[in-house]
Amino acid sequence: xxxxxLYDKVWDRHKVTTLPTGQDQLxxxxxxxxxxxxxxxxxxxxxxxxxxxxxxxxxxxVDHIVPTSSKDRPYADDAAEEMMAELEENVREAGIDFSxxxxxxxxxxxxxGPEQGLTQPGTTIVCGDSHTSTHGAFGALAFGIxxxxxxxxxxxxxxxxxxxxxxxxxxxxxLPEGVEAKDVILEIIRRLGTEGGVGYVYEYAGDVVENMDMxxxxxxxxxxxxxxxxxxxxxxxxxxxxxxxxRDAVPEGEAFEERKExxxxxxxxxDAEYDDVVTIDASELEPVVTWGTTxxxxxxxxxxxxxxxxxxxxxQDTARRAxxxxxxxxxxxxxxxxxxxxxxxSCTNARLxxxxxxxxxxxxxxxxxxxxxxxxxxxxxVKAAAEAEGLDEIFKEAGFEWRGxxxxxxxxxxxxxxxxxxxxxxxxxxxxxxxxxxKDGRTVLMNPRMVAAAAIEGExxxxxxxxxxxxx
Amino acid sequence: MSDEVEIPSxxxxxxxxxxxxxxxxxxxxxxxxxxxxxxxFDGLGQFAFFxxxxxxxxxEESRDGDGDAVVADEQKDHPMxxxxxxxxxxxxxxxxxxxxxxxxxAPQALMRWGIDALIGESFAEIFAGNCLALGIPTVTxxxxxxxxxQEWVEExxxxxxxxxxxDETVTYDGKTVDVTVDEAQRKAxxxxxxxxxxxxxxxxxxxxxxxxxxxxxxxxxxx
Numbered sequence: 001x002x003x004x005x006l007y008d009k010v011w012d013r014h015k016v017t018t019l020p021t022g023q024d025q026l027x028x029x030x031x032x033x034x035x036x037x038x039x040x041x042x043x044x045x046x047x048x049x050x051x052x053x054x055x056x057x058x059x060x061x062v063d064h065i066v067p068t069s070s071k072d073r074p075y076a077d078d079a080a081e082e083m084m085a086e087l088e089e090n091v092r093e094a095g096i097d098f099s100x101x102x103x104x105x106x107x108x109x110x111x112x113g114p115e116q117g118l119t120q121p122g123t124t125i126v127c128g129d130s131h132t133s134t135h136g137a138f139g140a141l142a143f144g145i146x147x148x149x150x151x152x153x154x155x156x157x158x159x160x161x162x163x164x165x166x167x168x169x170x171x172x173x174x175l176p177e178g179v180e181a182k183d184v185i186l187e188i189i190r191r192l193g194t195e196g197g198v199g200y201v202y203e204y205a206g207d208v209v210e211n212m213d214m215x216x217x218x219x220x221x222x223x224x225x226x227x228x229x230x231x232x233x234x235x236x237x238x239x240x241x242x243x244x245x246x247r248d249a250v251p252e253g254e255a256f257e258e259r260k261e262x263x264x265x266x267x268x269x270x271d272a273e274y275d276d277v278v279t280i281d282a283s284e285l286e287p288v289v290t291w292g293t294t295x296x297x298x299x300x301x302x303x304x305x306x307x308x309x310x311x312x313x314x315x316q317d318t319a320r321r322a323x324x325x326x327x328x329x330x331x332x333x334x335x336x337x338x339x340x341x342x343x344x345x346s347c348t349n350a351r352l353x354x355x356x357x358x359x360x361x362x363x364x365x366x367x368x369x370x371x372x373x374x375x376x377x378x379x380x381x382v383k384a385a386a387e388a389e390g391l392d393e394i395f396k397e398a399g400f401e402w403r404g405x406x407x408x409x410x411x412x413x414x415x416x417x418x419x420x421x422x423x424x425x426x427x428x429x430x431x432x433x434x435x436x437x438x439k440d441g442r443t444v445l446m447n448p449r450m451v452a453a454a455a456i457e458g459e460x461x462x463x464x465x466x467x468x469x470x471x472x
Numbered sequence: 473m474s475d476e477v478e479i480p481s482x483x484x485x486x487x488x489x490x491x492x493x494x495x496x497x498x499x500x501x502x503x504x505x506x507x508x509x510x511x512x513f514d515g516l517g518q519f520a521f522f523x524x525x526x527x528x529x530x531x532e533e534s535r536d537g538d539g540d541a542v543v544a545d546e547q548k549d550h551p552m553x554x555x556x557x558x559x560x561x562x563x564x565x566x567x568x569x570x571x572x573x574x575x576x577x578a579p580q581a582l583m584r585w586g587i588d589a590l591i592g593e594s595f596a597e598i599f600a601g602n603c604l605a606l607g608i609p610t611v612t613x614x615x616x617x618x619x620x621x622q623e624w625v626e627e628x629x630x631x632x633x634x635x636x637x638x639d640e641t642v643t644y645d646g647k648t649v650d651v652t653v654d655e656a657q658r659k660a661x662x663x664x665x666x667x668x669x670x671x672x673x674x675x676x677x678x679x680x681x682x683x684x685x686x687x688x689x690x691x692x693x694x695x
């Protein structure tokens with residue numbers, strides 16, 4: 001008999017009990033914390049005289065407020081320094097491992113978890129950060145929580161959750177040249193809507209996902225939340241296991257083989273039943289860019305921007321306001337949309353393969369003189385690995401700034417921000433009004449190679465028309 | 473001590489309303505990230521919907537010498553700036569309200585501004601969960617019901633709305649309409665078990681048992 005989906009199996013393994021509310025109490029296998037959403041939770045713990053229940057299953061990093069220009073202390077921004085100092089004190093007191101900038105392991109929480117092998121299949125992972133869905137790429141059940149829930153997890157090692165439905169999204173066939181994971185997820189959000197995933201967990205499957213590297217799977221799972229789904233996952237396979245083997249927190253030798261058996265056992269059964277199935281033909285896709293102010297307002301780079309009149313009635317008003325903010329007209333394409341800033345970074349697209357692919361576009365070319373372009377690697381390890389390959393030189397020679405690791409301009413909590421109504425070509429995940437630090441700023445989401453192309457041309461450009469200098 | 477935390481039941485919420493129109497209102501709009509460089513939630517109320525309410529762009533520009541938000545002549549036309557709505561405690565919104573970032577700062581800011589309950593077409597999940605953790609109901613109704621409510625609230629800023637969480641109704645203008653409250657949310661609010669820390673901590677033995685049954689945990693450590 002079918003034991004169901006990965007979601008069912010991992011849920012059942014971690015279920016402690018059913019609470020009087022009808023919610024299930026789930027054990028948390030990995031609790032990731034960062035400086036923005038955790039200090040208040042530690043404060044609540046102190047108020048109630050409670051201690052951290054599972055410090056060894058908790059791991060901290062600092063990412064949102066860290067300056068990417070210099071890691072010298074104290075930080076120039078007093079508020080950032082205070083948040084960092086508070087985190088240092090909290091983790092010291094509770095005995096929680098901290099990927100501190102001084103260790104060389106610091107980075108965006110959703111980059112360092114997988115990188116250090118903390119993220120593993122068949123585990124439950126929570127973090128006070130909506131992009132925790134990223135870790136689902138490994139077949140973990142991973143979701144974002146609020147600060148009061150962080151308090152719950154710190155105090156009890158568990159979280160109260162309602163079980164959700166599962167939608168399987170199959171992307172079949174082969175991706176055309178120039179189309180990558182980011183385009184797949186932007187297309188999914190565009191088709192199913194920003195609230196299409198509410199009440200669902202997304203299981204990504206099909207030829208494209210099976211043949212995709214772990215970094216691509218992470219980019220897709222990362223933006224599940226932009227589609228309204230709190231979690232998304234991919235069933236673990238050999239690609240997953242190979243990627244994990246040898247990483248810091250992953251068991252070695254015989255223990256690794258044993259663990260693999262567990263990982264295999266939590267894969268969705270062939271005959272598992274789904275609440276919904278969506279199929280997408282990969283051959284229809286092209287690079288996707290956003291024209292509006294929600295991640296669902298995307299369009300193929302050669303396709304016309306829709307007329308709000310042609311959209312469902314409940315989307316028209318938002319579309320009109322978005323087009324006004326962005327200064328775009330229905331019927332035009334996004335190609336040629338002038339940009340002022342190119343941001344290559346974020347938990348969606350700042351891993352080594354993302355930087356490698358972007359570098360193939362940048363190499364031997366120069367950033368448009370009117371464009372401020374920056375690369376913000378996802379972690380200190382990504383940065384070091386990229387430098388070992390000479391990627392930093394390629395970017396710097398072209399005119400990109402090569403900065404330290406952090407969330408940076410994805411959400412503008414450090415010094416990296418848009419100014420005035422600057423337009424940004426961004427490899428990040430959200431194009432909300434004000435997201436990149438300026439309330440009048442404009443964000444166009446796209447894949448990393450498209451960001452590179454936009455930086456060179458000074459406008460949104462179809463990367464397929466640019467010849468790679470040194471194809472990988 | 474956790475056992476001493478008093479969790480009140482939330483069976484009814486009443487007060488005047490304020491309508492915030494638009495679908496997909498994200499938590500970056502409810503509280504821009506630049507106001508989150510804080511280690512407590514204190515004082516976040518003044519930053520609720522800041523960029524929709526004020527012209528100034530940065531905290532420095534928008535605060536006076538005492539750190540308070542500058543209100544005079546910086547205001548935009550926004551329902552939360554309207555003196556008639558300044559005491560509102562029920563926010564009436566449209567679809568997918570609270571999408572995006574998981575920041576609890578968003579419901580904290582609304583709560584500290586004065587909001588005790590939200591009525592909308594739909595809410596993003598993390599946002600609704602964060603509201604519940606604060607004892608704030610997020611009740612839903614169809615598009616038409618919401619449209620009528622928003623219009624009425626705009627025309628009757630002094631009008632009282634009564635949300636009955638247990639009965640799943642909203643009473644206003646002398647009539648009672650049906651709304652929906654998610655079952656777990658309703659139970660949690662009505663029975664006063666929405667603060668889950670003590671509730672879950674009481675299951676310490678079962679937690680331990682679950683932990684040790686997992687192949688990757690031993691003695692509370694990752695193996």
